[in-house]
Structure formats: C-alpha cells, structure tokens
Amino acid sequence: MPVYKTPKSIIAPSGCCGGCGHGIIQRLIAESIEELGLQDQVIACVDIACSEWSLDCLDYDHIAGPHGRIASVATGIKKVRPDKTVYALAGDGSSYVIGWTETTYAAVRDIPITMIVVNNGIFGMTGGQMNLATTLIGDKTVSSKAGRRRETMGHPVDMLQAIKTFDVEFAARGALYDTKHIDETKRFIKKGFENQRDNKGFSIIEVLSPCPTNWKLDPVDAMEKIKNENEKVFPVGVYTDRGGNK
Amino acid sequence: MSADYVLMKGNEAIAEAALRAGCRFYAGYPITPQSEILEYMSVNMEKRGGTFIQGENEIASMSMLFGASAAGARVMSSSSGPGFDLKQEEISYLTSNNLPAVLVNSMRYGTGDGEITPGQDSYWVSTRGGGHGDKRLIVLAPASVNECAELTYLAFDLAEKYRNVVEILTDGAISQMIEKCTLPPAKEHDIDKFDWTLTGKPLGVKKNKMNNLTNIIGHPAYSEMMLNKFKTMFSEEQRWESVMTDDAELILVAYGISSRVCKTAVREARAAGIKLGLIRPITVWPFPRKAFENLPESVKGFVTVEMSISSQMGEDIMMAARNSKPLYGCLTNVNIPKAKEIVDFCLDVLAGKVEPMEVI
Ligand SMILES: Cc1ncc(C[n+]2csc(CCOP(=O)(O)OP(=O)(O)O)c2C)c(N)n1
Ligand code: SF4
Numbered sequence: 001m002p003v004y005k006t007p008k009s010i011i012a013p014s015g016c017c018g019g020c021g022h023g024i025i026q027r028l029i030a031e032s033i034e035e036l037g038l039q040d041q042v043i044a045c046v047d048i049a050c051s052e053w054s055l056d057c058l059d060y061d062h063i064a065g066p067h068g069r070i071a072s073v074a075t076g077i078k079k080v081r082p083d084k085t086v087y088a089l090a091g092d093g094s095s096y097v098i099g100w101t102e103t104t105y106a107a108v109r110d111i112p113i114t115m116i117v118v119n120n121g122i123f124g125m126t127g128g129q130m131n132l133a134t135t136l137i138g139d140k141t142v143s144s145k146a147g148r149r150r151e152t153m154g155h156p157v158d159m160l161q162a163i164k165t166f167d168v169e170f171a172a173r174g175a176l177y178d179t180k181h182i183d184e185t186k187r188f189i190k191k192g193f194e195n196q197r198d199n200k201g202f203s204i205i206e207v208l209s210p211c212p213t214n215w216k217l218d219p220v221d222a223m224e225k226i227k228n229e230n231e232k233v234f235p236v237g238v239y240t241d242r243g244g245n246k
Numbered sequence: 247m248s249a250d251y252v253l254m255k256g257n258e259a260i261a262e263a264a265l266r267a268g269c270r271f272y273a274g275y276p277i278t279p280q281s282e283i284l285e286y287m288s289v290n291m292e293k294r295g296g297t298f299i300q301g302e303n304e305i306a307s308m309s310m311l312f313g314a315s316a317a318g319a320r321v322m323s324s325s326s327g328p329g330f331d332l333k334q335e336e337i338s339y340l341t342s343n344n345l346p347a348v349l350v351n352s353m354r355y356g357t358g359d360g361e362i363t364p365g366q367d368s369y370w371v372s373t374r375g376g377g378h379g380d381k382r383l384i385v386l387a388p389a390s391v392n393e394c395a396e397l398t399y400l401a402f403d404l405a406e407k408y409r410n411v412v413e414i415l416t417d418g419a420i421s422q423m424i425e426k427c428t429l430p431p432a433k434e435h436d437i438d439k440f441d442w443t444l445t446g447k448p449l450g451v452k453k454n455k456m457n458n459l460t461n462i463i464g465h466p467a468y469s470e471m472m473l474n475k476f477k478t479m480f481s482e483e484q485r486w487e488s489v490m491t492d493d494a495e496l497i498l499v500a501y502g503i504s505s506r507v508c509k510t511a512v513r514e515a516r517a518a519g520i521k522l523g524l525i526r527p528i529t530v531w532p533f534p535r536k537a538f539e540n541l542p543e544s545v546k547g548f549v550t551v552e553m554s555i556s557s558q559m560g561e562d563i564m565m566a567a568r569n570s571k572p573l574y575g576c577l578t579n580v581n582i583p584k585a586k587e588i589v590d591f592c593l594d595v596l597a598g599k600v601e602p603m604e605v606i
Binding site: 008009039040041042043045048052055056059060061062063064065066069070072073074075076077079080081084085086101102104105109 | 270271273297299301302303305306307309310311312313314315316317318319321335336339343437444445446447448449450453454455456457458
C-alpha cells in the first residue's frame with residue numbers, strides 16, 4: 001500500500017467544510033511545489049472567498065486580494081519579484097465572473113504565474129448563489145431557487161475555450177471525483193508550476209470541485225454529481241499546451 | 247552640486263519625481279487630464295528597471311499596484327474623475343493591510359463624465375474617500391509644477407513612514423501647465439528593506455499573511471494602531487502657506503490653481519488698500535487647522551475660493567476656525583477664478599452685501 005506523506009508546507013488543517021474540494025486542491029498545490037523543490041520561494045495570492053481558507057494552512061507568504069482581482073494582484077507581485085514562484089488561487093466566481101477581465105488580461109499579457117481556478121459551480125463563501133459562468137441549467141441555488149433558466153439567466157460557458165485562444169502557455173481542466181482524476185489534476189497543477197519555473201508564460205488550471213455545503217449533498221453524492229453532470233458541460237483535459245514555443 | 251532646472255508640465259514633473267523617488271511600479275488607465283503621467287511612465291519606467299503596465303481598467307491597475315506594494319516596491323497610479331472613483335475599493339484594501347502607495351488625482355470638473363477641464367470638486371472624494379471603512383489618506387495639493395515634483399517626492403517617504411496611501415491632488419490646470427521646476431536627486435529603493443513584505447521565504451521562517459490586519463492582530467490592537475496613526479498624521483503633517491495674514495481683514499482660503507489666482511488677488515487688493523490675506527493649504531488632509539490659530543483681531547471673515555458648486559472645503563475651514571468668523575463662498579464652479587472677480591467679491595463682503603455661507 002502506498003504511503004502518502006503530508007507535504008511539509010502544510011502546517012495546519014484546512015479551514016474548509018468537510019468534503020470540500022478546496023482542501024484537496026491545497027494539498028495538490030503543496031505536493032507539486034515540493035516535488036519541484038520550489039517550497040522556499042513561494043508567494044501565494046488567494047481570493048477572499050473560500051480560497052482564503054488556505055491562508056493559515058500553507059507555510060507560504062500569502063496575500064488575500066480583493067474579490068475577483070487575484071490575477072492582477074499576482075501580476076503585480078510577479079513583476080516585482082520575478083524569481084519567486086507566484087500562484088493565484090481563486091474561485092470560479094472570482095476568476096470568471098466579477099474578475100473575468102482581470103483573468104483575461106493576465107492571460108493576454110502572458111504573465112508567467114500559475115493560476116488555479118476552483119470550479120464549484122456556485123458562490124461558496126457567500127452562501128451558494130448562482131455563478132453566471134458555471135452553474136448548470138436547472139441547478140437550484142439560493143438565487144435560482146427554481147433552477148437556472150437559460151431564458152432569464154443565460155447559460156454556463158466554458159471559459160477555457162476562450163482562454164486557449166489567448167495564446168497562453170498552458171490551460172487544462174481536472175476533476176477530483178476519483179484517484180485517477182486527482183492524479184491527473186495534480187499533473188496539470190505541477191505542469192503549471194514547472195512552466196513558471198522555466199519562465200514559459202501564463203498557466204491556468206481549472207478544477208471541478210465539490211461544494212457539498214451549498215449543493216446540499218453529502219460529499220459522495222457531490223462527487224457523483226460532478227462526474228455525471230458538471231463534467232459533461234466542462235470536459236476535463238488539456239485545452240492548450242504551447243510547450244514553451246511562444 | 248548641480249541644480250537640475252527644467253521646463254516641464256505638471257504631470258511630467260510628477261512622473262519624473264516619482265521615478266527619482268525610487269518608484270518602480272506604475273499601473274494605470276488613461277483619462278484626461280492626467281494621461282501624460284501614464285505616457286511618461288510608459289517611456290521612462292523600463293529605462294530605470296521598473297514595470298509600467300497600462301491596465302485593462304482602474305480596478306485591475308490598482309490590484310496590480312496592491313500586489314506590487316505588498317511585494318515591497320514603491321508604487322504609483324494616477325487618474326481623474328470617474329477613473330479615480332474606480333480606485334476606491336483597492337485604497338480600502340491597501341489601508342486594511344497597512345500598505346503604502348502614492349496616487350495622483352488630477353481633478354477634472356463635473357459629475358458623471360463631467361468635463362475634461364480643471365475643477366476642484368473632487369475634494370470630498372479625496373479627503374473623505376478611500377472606499378469603505380475607516381481610513382485617512384494624506385492628501386497633498388501642489389500649486390505649481392515645482393511643487394508637483396517636490397510633493398510627489400515627499401509623498402513616497404510619507405507613504406512609507408506611515409504605511410499609508412498618500413494622494414497628490416492636482417487639477418487640470420496644475421497638471422497641464424508648463425513651468426520651471428527643480429528636480430530632486432534620483433534615489434533607489436530597496437524592496438527588501440522592510441520585514442512586512444511578501445518575499446517568498448523558506449519553509450519554517452515566519453511568513454507574512456496579508457489579509458485584513460484585524461484578522462492577524464485583532465480588532466482592539468488594530469483600532470488603537472489606526473487611531474494613533476491618524477492622530478500622528480494629523481498633528482505632524484499639516485502643511486500650508488500663509489500670505490499677509492498678519493493684518494488681514496479678510497482671509498482667502500484656496501489650494502491648487504485657485505490659490506495661485508488668490509495670490510494675485512491679494513497683491514492687487516493690497517495695492518488698492520484692501521487688506522486681504524491668504525491661507526493656502528498644502529495638505530488638504532490633514533487640513534492645516536494650525537494655520538487658523540492665533541489669527542489677528544483684524545480678521546472679519548474667511549472667503550473660500552473653490553472651483554465647485556457647493557463649497558467642499560468650507561466644512562474644513564469652519565472646523566479649523568471653530569466657527570469663530572463668518573465664511574463666504576467665492577465658488578466659480580467650471581471656471582478658473584479671476585483675480586478681479588475675487589477682489590470684487592471681497593469688496594462686496596466688506597460692504598455687507600454678501601450673506602455668510604451655510605455649508606450644505
Ligand atoms: C466587490 C465584492 N463583491 C462581492 C463580494 C462578496 N463575495 C465574497 S466571495 C463571493 C463569491 C465567491 O464565489 P467564488 O469566487 O466562486 O469562490 P468560492 O467561495 O465558491 O470558492 C462574493 C460574491 C466581495 N467580497 N467583494
Ligand atoms: S462553502 Fe463550499 S466551497 Fe466553501 S469551504 Fe464550504 S464546501 Fe468548500
């Protein structure tokens with residue numbers, strides 16, 4: 001049986017709800033960073049939503065930025081400290097809704113940071129409102145109580161399809177509903193950090209992640225929902241990989 | 247020692263002084279009448295080894311600046327009118343993390359999109375603004391190109407000293423005028439100078455977690471620290487110029503472009519035997535209340551000269567004068583005041599033809 005050692009970067013338990021994907025993602029970030037030997041030079045930028053739960057959990061310098069502006073905050077830091085490993089961790093509301101402009105232009109500027117987007121199809125921190133970019137048609141949220149309707153609320157949109165046209169270094173989507181997918185997500189995240197280490201350009205990794213609390217599902221059913229529903233609209237895999245050829 | 251005299255625009259003097267103060271990060275979005283700052287930075291920032299970013303909007307620019315300041319750089323952004331509105335959220339975030347930054351607000355007149363011509367009606371947003379929550383910005387108001395350079399240079403030191411946002415409040419006239427100016431010496435800033443910055447430290451070394459200082463030191467300590475900071479800034483940083491106030495009957499109060507015209511008005515009035523004086527706030531926050539202490543018995547009232555509809559500075563004058571004397575408003579809204587207009591207004595005041603102002 002394989003033995004998984006806790007990364008040294010993890011110094012406290014995640015503050016997330018039980019069964020939340022954010023905690024798994026934090027661990028994958030820490031593992032990737034340590035496997036690449038980057039742990040002594042990291043600056044983490046987290047959005048003030050549920051990503052912020054990693055602030056005390058990981059032993060890195062941290063800044064919690066204004067909701068939605070995290071790609072910009074990371075840009076500012078990377079410009080001042082280009083030799084450091086700078087990552088941005090944010091929700092899908094932050095990255096794709098209120099901060100879509102900021103995400104877009106960090107990508108267009110091809111800033112060599114690693115951005116990790118937690119796609120949980122909902123506004124987690126504020127109690128589970130609809131996410132314009134990622135809530136599925138028919139999904140019930142506290143601001144779409146009868147289920148999301150396309151006619152009045154628009155439809156979910158795969159932002160990685162857009163980002164891949166921005167000529168970025170790397171864009172991929174992973175999931176967490178079984179070990180195979182967790183391993184794949186980790187490979188994507190690690191690749192994002194490797195690209196940054198090699199100064200290759202903007203890397204973005206989106207992760208389909210459960211929010212059992214606001215989905216009002218138990219953790220296992222939440223994972224099943226991702227596999228059976230969310231992944232159908234948001235397919236996992238690599239969207240673009242420039243391979244360092246700018 | 248070589249004196250560095252140049253002929254420059256106010257906006258350029260601000261940008262060059264910032265670079266000489268060691269500013270190595272600028273992000274902003276174009277808007278008249280301050281775009282020359284951005285354009286100057288686009289040409290000169292990289293030459294000094296810094297970063298210039300034309301942001302996708304003001305909010306993103308300010309968020310980049312927030313990150314750059316947290317990482318230890320001396321940072322600046324600039325805007326005007328609606329663009330400065332968009333900077334408010336991040337000013338609040340800078341404050342909540344005790345981070346320094348220098349911002350320029352070059353006032354254009356009007357509400358909404360307003361005009362692109364000079365105004366002084368963003369006094370409130372500058373002296374009371376800064377987004378949600380409790381905060382104070384030091385606000386410096388240059389009245390010449392030389393002062394644009396001098397005060398910008400000073401602004402970076404003040405921002406660092408207090409770990410606070412410092413604003414340069416100019417107007418379309420001061421920003422756009424060309425004058426002789428002495429540039430300060432160039433210096434470099436060490437981004438590793440302070441222990442509160444994000445540097446990317448090895449595991450095991452104590453980290454900086456920037457997330458509302460209240461979460462880290464608790465509300466009582468934060469409140470005490472902030473209040474002390476506000477009080478110290480208030481008592482230590484008041485700056486002003488007094489012109490012929492010693493025997494004045496009426497004292498004009500004006501800053502920026504209006505204060506220049508007021509100086510002419512004082513001169514012309516004196517030549518005609520009318521005893522006018524002037525208090526020119528150089529800091530509009532902290533408002534120079536000390537300038538209003540120990541004024542002579544001869545003073546019959548104050549005349550605020552502002553390019554606005556309602557007197558925005560009036561409240562501050564009333565508080566400074568503790569309501570001891572009447573306040574009259576010579577408010578020229580979209581127009582730059584004229585010296586004769588001011589002198590005539592004062593003659594009417596002295597003849598009892600003008601009602602004292604209610605600040606509304
Ligand atoms: C300017 C602004 N608007 C709104 C909020 C309130 N707010 C905080 S987090 C959040 C949504 C969080 O959703 P997401 O970004 O998807 O992150 P999650 O919590 O789901 O990880 C909102 C609306 C805020 N803090 N700032
Ligand atoms: S609210 Fe949802 S996203 Fe936030 S910590 Fe809880 S489960 Fe995770």
